[in-house]
Amino acid sequence: MSETKQLIVGVDVGGSKINAVLADADGHIEARSSADTLADEGPEAVIGRIVEAISQLISGVEVTGIGIGSAGSYDAERGAVSFSPNMPGWHNIPLRDIIQREFGLPTCLQNDCTLAALGEHRFGAGVGVDNLVYVGLGTGIGGGIIADGQVYTGTSGAAGEIGHMIIDVNGSPCKCGSYGCWENFASGRAVAQEAVRQMEAGVPTAIRRYAGRDVNKVTAQTVFQAAQDGDYIAHEIISRTAYYVGVGLVNVVNIFNPELILIGGGLSKMGSLLLDHAIEVVRERAFGISAKAVRIELAQLGDDVVALGAVALVLQKKCGTDEGE
Numbered sequence: 001m002s003e004t005k006q007l008i009v010g011v012d013v014g015g016s017k018i019n020a021v022l023a024d025a026d027g028h029i030e031a032r033s034s035a036d037t038l039a040d041e042g043p044e045a046v047i048g049r050i051v052e053a054i055s056q057l058i059s060g061v062e063v064t065g066i067g068i069g070s071a072g073s074y075d076a077e078r079g080a081v082s083f084s085p086n087m088p089g090w091h092n093i094p095l096r097d098i099i100q101r102e103f104g105l106p107t108c109l110q111n112d113c114t115l116a117a118l119g120e121h122r123f124g125a126g127v128g129v130d131n132l133v134y135v136g137l138g139t140g141i142g143g144g145i146i147a148d149g150q151v152y153t154g155t156s157g158a159a160g161e162i163g164h165m166i167i168d169v170n171g172s173p174c175k176c177g178s179y180g181c182w183e184n185f186a187s188g189r190a191v192a193q194e195a196v197r198q199m200e201a202g203v204p205t206a207i208r209r210y211a212g213r214d215v216n217k218v219t220a221q222t223v224f225q226a227a228q229d230g231d232y233i234a235h236e237i238i239s240r241t242a243y244y245v246g247v248g249l250v251n252v253v254n255i256f257n258p259e260l261i262l263i264g265g266g267l268s269k270m271g272s273l274l275l276d277h278a279i280e281v282v283r284e285r286a287f288g289i290s291a292k293a294v295r296i297e298l299a300q301l302g303d304d305v306v307a308l309g310a311v312a313l314v315l316q317k318k319c320g321t322d323e324g325e
C-alpha cells in the first residue's frame with residue numbers, strides 16, 4: 001500500500017537482555033541489536049543502553065515508530081513503567097516519553113507478555129485466531145490475551161497476570177505478596193527450587209552433576225538436561241511441573257474459552273515432555289465444550305516474540321500521545 005517500505009523498531013526490555021529489532025510491516029526482521037540489561041546498574045544506565053540499541057538500528061533509515069515491551073506493571077496513560085520486579089529502581093519511569101523525546105518518533109509502551117500475544121497474533125502461530133491466550137513460562141509466568149481479535153489489557157493495563165492465579169490457598173508466599181500462586185508451581189524458578197530441595201534432602205540425582213555440583217547453578221535447563229539423559233528425579237520434577245502447568249491451563253481454558261493457547265518462554269523448550277501431560281490434564285479437567293475447542297501449541301516467534309509484538313503495536317497506531325499519524 002505505501003510507496004516506500006514501512007520500517008518499525010521493536011524493543012524487548014527484559015530483566016537480563018535488551019533485544020531490539022528493525023522490522024517491516026510483515027514482521028520481517030531487517031536488522032537487530034542487543035545488549036545485556038545489567039539492571040543492577042539502575043534505570044539511567046539501562047535507558048542509555050535502550051537508546052544505544054535503537055540508535056544502532058535507525059541510523060540511515062526512515063522509521064515510522066518505536067514500540068517497547070517491558071516486564072512488570074505499567075501506567076498505560078502515562079506510558080510509564082510503574083514497577084518491574086527484576087529491575088531494581090524502576091518506579092514510575094516515563095519510558096515512553098523519554099524515548100519519544102530522544103528520537104522524535106511516535107513511541108508505544110506495553111507489557112511484554114501482552115505484546116507476545118499481539119506478536120503471535122499478527123506474525124506467528126496466532127494469525128487469523130480471534131481468541132487466544134499467550135502463556136509465557138519463564139522464570140515466572142506471564143500472560144497476554146487477545147479477545148475478539150483485540151488486545152485485552154483491562155482497566156489499568158494489568159490484565160493477563162495469570163502467573164498469580166491462586167492454585168493453593170495455603171501455599172508458599174509469592175513475590176507478588178499473595179500465597180500459592182501458579183508461578184510457585186509451574187515456572188522455571190519452581191523447577192529449580194524443587195530440584196535444590198531434593199538435592200539438599202540428599203536424594204540421589206544427576207542434576208547435581210549438570211549444575212557443576214553447585215546448587216546455585218541449578219536451573220530449569222539443568223533439570224531438563226538431566227531428565228533427557230534419563231535421570232529419574234529430574235523426570236519426576238518435570239512431570240509434576242507439567243501437571244501444574246495443566247492445572248493452570250484448565251483455569252485459563254474455563255475463564256477464556258480460547259481457540260488457541262500458545263506456550264512460550266524458557267520452559268517451552270521442554271516441548272512435549274512438558275506439554276503432553278499438561279494437555280492431558282486440560283482434557284480431563286476443563287469444561288468439556290471449552291476443552292474440545294482449544295488447541296494448545298508452542299509459540300512460534302521464539303526470542304523475538306516481544307520485540308515483534310512491539311512492532312505490531314506500532315502498526316496498530318495505539319501509541320498514546322502519538323504525534324505522528
Ligand SMILES: [Zn+2]
Binds near residue numbers: 164174176177
Ligand atoms: Zn503471586
